[in-house]
Amino acid sequence: MTSAKLPKRRISGVLLLDKPKGKSSNIALQISKRLFQAEKGGHTGILDPLATGLLPVCFGEATKYAQYLLDSDKAYIADLQLGVETTTGDVEGEESSRTDARINAAQFQAACVAFTRTYEQMPPMFSALKHNGKALYEYARQxxxxxxxxxxxxxxxIAVLAFDEAAQTAQIAVSCSKGTYIRTLAEDIAREAGTLAHLTDLRRTATAGFSIAHSHTIEALEALELDGRDGLLLPCEALVAHLPAITLADAEIVRLRYGQQVQTSVNYGIMAALRVYDVQQTFIGLVEALPEQRLKALRLMSTN
Structure with missing residues (x-):
């Protein structure tokens, strides 16, 4: 006998999930949706199945603001095995190159310093980037x-947390911009130091001001009742807390909801996005500041 499906809920909020190793970001999302019985959900950027760590999951209205996390800076802790490159840049791939060259901690540190900068990075073939509608990793597997x-x-x-000269292994903490591939960075650092490398472990520790210290594992969520899980959700505006905030009168908010521009007495300049609250400090959504002190709606919370 199969158990009846639980009813879906129109719940909104942000879950800071500690994604487990071996599960794709999409599988982690589906598990989270099931645990919260959420009708609608999405994640805020892909973590490789090998990787663990911080994966903000958006439910309901929060999905409207997920893009603002995709564009954010990130932080990771990565473990490297030196001397060997693989087809995927990590332990899941096959060995593609090997060297007998050995380096010391000073050489590795110097290479890390050399890559603490802005540079042009080549995305790996084993990535989710699209070409003609297909992910690059699909081509790579062929x-x-x-x-x-x-x-x-x-x-x-880049902070060197550990370096074992005998084993030729290293652990680094990296703070980087969006779009950075840590697998590629590891390879680049190693080549700069005169050797090769691949990742043996990767953990995302921060994104967009959120920290892994405030995340929740799937096991911890499963141990709670539904109302306990709900209590862990952050409000939707947590995704855009870095944006400037303004308060508008109810009449102005109504105009925005009808797709009309609002004339204000305050000059906000020209800004991509502002957080809007009503006089009761309820989050309304995002607006764009236009020339001549006008505002127009970008993404507003639903009133349904």
Whole structure:
């Protein structure tokens, strides 16, 4: 006998999930939706199945603001095995190159310093980037190499947490801009130091001001009742807390909801997005500041 499906709920909020190793971001999302009985959900950027760590999951109205996390800076802790490159850049791939060259901690540190900058990084073939509607990793699995364009990324900091000269392993903490591939960064650092490398472990520790310290594992969520899980959700505006906030009168908010522009007495300049609250400080959504002190709606919370 199969159990009846639980009813879906129109719930909104943000879950800071600690994604487990071995599960894709989409599988982690589906598990989260089931645990919260959420009608609608989405995640805010893909973590490789190998990787663990911070994966903000959006439910309901929060999905409207997920893009603002996709564009945010990230932080990771990565474990590297030196001397060997793989087809995927991590332990899940086959060995593709090996070297007998050995480096010391000073050489590795110098290479990390050399890549603490803005540079043009080549996306790996084993990635979710699309070519003609298909992910690059699908071509890679067929042995097809697709020409890629380098992308400008910034490495804000690299801290060497550990280096074992005998085992030729290292652990680094990386703070970087969106679009950075840590697998590729590991390979680049190793080559700069005169060796090769692949990742043996990867953990995302921060994104958009959120920290892994405030995340929740699937096991911890499963141990709670539904109302306990609900109590862990952050409000939708947590995704855009970095944007400037303004308060508008009810009449102005009504005009925005009808697709009309609002004339204000305050000059906000020209800004991509502002958070809007009503006089009761209820989050209304995002607006764009236009010339001549006008505002227009970008993404507003539903009133249904």
């Amino acid at each position: 042995g097809i190499n697709i020409e890629r364009k380098r992308r400008t990324i910034t490495i804000f900091s």
